[in-house]
Amino acid sequence: xxxxxxxxPTYLLVYFAICGIAFMLSKxxxxxxxxxxxxxxxxxxxxxxxxxxxxxxAYLSGGSExxxxxxCAALSRHNLVEVSRGSRKLYRKLEDNTGQFKxxxxxxxxxxxxxxxxxxxxSTSRAKVNNAVAGIVTVLENYGLKPTTDQLRLIRFIxxxxxxxxxLFFSLPKCALAAQLHLPFTFLLIESIIALAITxxxxxxxxxxxxxxxxxxxxxxxxxxxxxxxxxTNPDGLSLRDSALAYGxxxxxxxxxxxxxAHYALRGQNAAGSTGSGSSCGSGTSCGSSCGGGCGGGCGG
Amino acid sequence: xVAVVNQNVINQCVVxxxxxxxxxxxxxxxxxxxxxxxxxxxxxxxxxxECIPQALRDLQERGVTIIPxxxxxxxxxxxxxxxxxxxxxxxxxRYFDSPFVSDHVAFVRAGNLESGxxxxxxxxxxxxxxxxxxxxxxxxxxxxxxxxxxxxxxFQWPDNEMGEVEFVxxxxxxxxxxxxxxxxxxxxxxxNLGFDALxxxxxxxxxxxxxxxxxxxxxxxxxxxxxHGHPLNHQSIALLTALKALCPxxxxxLERDDNFPADGELTCELGAxxxx
Numbered sequence: 109x110x111x112x113x114x115x116x117p118t119y120l121l122v123y124f125a126i127c128g129i130a131f132m133l134s135k136x137x138x139x140x141x142x143x144x145x146x147x148x149x150x151x152x153x154x155x156x157x158x159x160x161x162x163x164x165x166a167y168l169s170g171g172s173e174x175x176x177x178x179x180c181a182a183l184s185r186h187n188l189v190e191v192s193r194g195s196r197k198l199y200r201k202l203e204d205n206t207g208q209f210k211x212x213x214x215x216x217x218x219x220x221x222x223x224x225x226x227x228x229x230x231s232t233s234r235a236k237v238n239n240a241v242a243g244i245v246t247v248l249e250n251y252g253l254k255p256t257t258d259q260l261r262l263i264r265f266i267x268x269x270x271x272x273x274x275x276l277f278f279s280l281p282k283c284a285l286a287a288q289l290h291l292p293f294t295f296l297l298i299e300s301i302i303a304l305a306i307t308x309x310x311x312x313x314x315x316x317x318x319x320x321x322x323x324x325x326x327x328x329x330x331x332x333x334x335x336x337x338x339x340x341t342n343p344d345g346l347s348l349r350d351s352a353l354a355y356g357x358x359x360x361x362x363x364x365x366x367x368x369x370a371h372y373a374l375r376g377q378n379a380a381g382s383t384g385s386g387s388s389c390g391s392g393t394s395c396g397s398s399c400g401g402g403c404g405g406g407c408g409g
Numbered sequence: 410x411v412a413v414v415n416q417n418v419i420n421q422c423v424v425x426x427x428x429x430x431x432x433x434x435x436x437x438x439x440x441x442x443x444x445x446x447x448x449x450x451x452x453x454x455x456x457x458x459e460c461i462p463q464a465l466r467d468l469q470e471r472g473v474t475i476i477p478x479x480x481x482x483x484x485x486x487x488x489x490x491x492x493x494x495x496x497x498x499x500x501x502x503r504y505f506d507s508p509f510v511s512d513h514v515a516f517v518r519a520g521n522l523e524s525g526x527x528x529x530x531x532x533x534x535x536x537x538x539x540x541x542x543x544x545x546x547x548x549x550x551x552x553x554x555x556x557x558x559x560x561x562x563x564f565q566w567p568d569n570e571m572g573e574v575e576f577v578x579x580x581x582x583x584x585x586x587x588x589x590x591x592x593x594x595x596x597x598x599x600x601n602l603g604f605d606a607l608x609x610x611x612x613x614x615x616x617x618x619x620x621x622x623x624x625x626x627x628x629x630x631x632x633x634x635x636x637h638g639h640p641l642n643h644q645s646i647a648l649l650t651a652l653k654a655l656c657p658x659x660x661x662x663l664e665r666d667d668n669f670p671a672d673g674e675l676t677c678e679l680g681a682x683x684x685x
Contacts, residue, residue: 333463334440342434345669350437 130274144320157327166356178356197227253321428662447474475505485530486516531566532576544584558589561597561635591622620660638667649685
């Protein structure tokens with residue numbers, strides 16, 4: 109049966125099904141390309157997770173943008189950098205009089221060297237950090253956590269091309285024919301535009317990691333649950349390295365940090381209009397104390 | 410049966426195990442320490458089992474013993490025991506496979522009023538009777554032993570019929586409970602009420618000792634407040650040294666609830682406890 113002979117709403121349904129199948133096939137192909145061919149054991153995954161540096165973990169969690177945000181957040185938390193929402197600039201708060209910057213991570217050094225007390229724009233600062241992540245990418249590729257250039261080429265171009273071809277093949281001729289015959293084709297056009305938008309959204313070019321990378325990322329998040337807990341309650345008690353790891357792995361939004369305001373500035377968003385992915389308890393239940401005992405005021409618990 | 414086995418294990422333990430009160434603010438520090446053998450959690454902080462953080466589960470998986478510590482049973486209160494609180498405490502003990510649970514020789518509510526503090530009870534035969542009945546009720550609903558802690562106080566009721574150490578000892582003997590000895594509370598009470606802490610130590614039934622609390626406090630208006638938010642004082646450390654000379658101390662832990670210091674300071678305090 110020729111699908112082009114189907115008319116009206118029935119064709120819209122068929123077209124929807126075709127797009128769905130093409131989407132599933134694309135995702136399956138992508139998962140195949142990103143698979144872990146060696147079947148790395150959980151122990152090896154855990155070992156790799158422990159060997160990663162904070163900004164390598166940050167890249168694994170959210171690409172270079174996460175690295176930039178983590179560096180800004182950690183340095184801001186430790187009073188080395190100030191993020192101004194008003195001017196959308198980053199300021200260095202201290203001069204490196206004692207050479208203490210040399211002990212910082214490479215990404216942090218790159219950012220601090222670029223900044224001055226007069227402030228630098230967020231966009232140029234982001235570019236500096238982006239340049240500094242090249243080494244991180246190499247490390248992650250060597251571990252097999254990030255796809256190789258060939259894999260990336262397939263993921264970024266071939267798969268989206270296949271999906272877009274299917275979407276357009278079953279919509280463009282039909283739309284052209286409908287236009288010639290003065291028949292309505294608005295819904296089909298909308299459906300195909302949505303399908304193409306999904307292509308762009310779901311096959312995002314940045315921050316792609318392999319299945320092994322995803323497993324290491326999950327292991328990192330699991331193994332640093334204590335860090336997340338402490339960061340959400342006592343962020344000032346953490347070292348710069350731990351702060352960077354916490355921001356890198358979980359993001360400022362997820363750990364309910366006061367840095368959120370600056371975070372919005374860095375991402376160019378309005379705090380009031382953004383929803384983000386913040387979480388408080390996670391469950392619907394209240395997890396606080398309901399007791400009357402308490403221990404304040406020197407009662408000696 | 411489980412309780413008997415756990416108690417035997419503890420009694421055989423001569424070498425002190427180091428512990429710390431688990432607080433979210435300290436989770437990272439605790440996770441980073443290999444020498445932490447046990448942590449104590451405040452039962453009221455985890456009103457539902459689903460509120461238990463992954464970090465605590467990770468510690469349990471690592472073999473760290475987790476002891477639920479309760480603030481609100483009000484064992485010294487004349488009101489009947491809230492069985493919901495006891496069942497919650499027991500559910501935590503079962504969840505963590507804890508060797509025992511603990512609460513205080515104190516009361517925290519009366520006539521539907523919550524004090525917000527652990528208050529001392531009047532030391533009398535009548536109170537002993539009330540506490541014994543309350544503990545009997547609690548133990549009926551617990552699957553693990555109950556351990557009792559001495560509190561710190563800045564005052565005492567008039568017409569007490571016996572001294573603090575005699576009272577605490579009688580409570581322990583009458584209820585057949587283990588002792589959680591808070592040496593900082595002991596120092597605070599001895600300073601505020603004017604008794605000899607060493608004599609108190611010698612008079613305690615130390616064969617019942619299960620673990621020891623150590624915490625920092627602050628002198629204010631001639632009183633010592635066991636704040637849990639200040640550095641450990643040398644008097645409490647000296648009491649720990651004295652205690653170790655009197656009996657084997659299986660477990661000692663540090664409590665810190667406020668003004669969380671840098672890791673280095675906590676490490677020093679744990680070192681002082683370990684080396685006392």
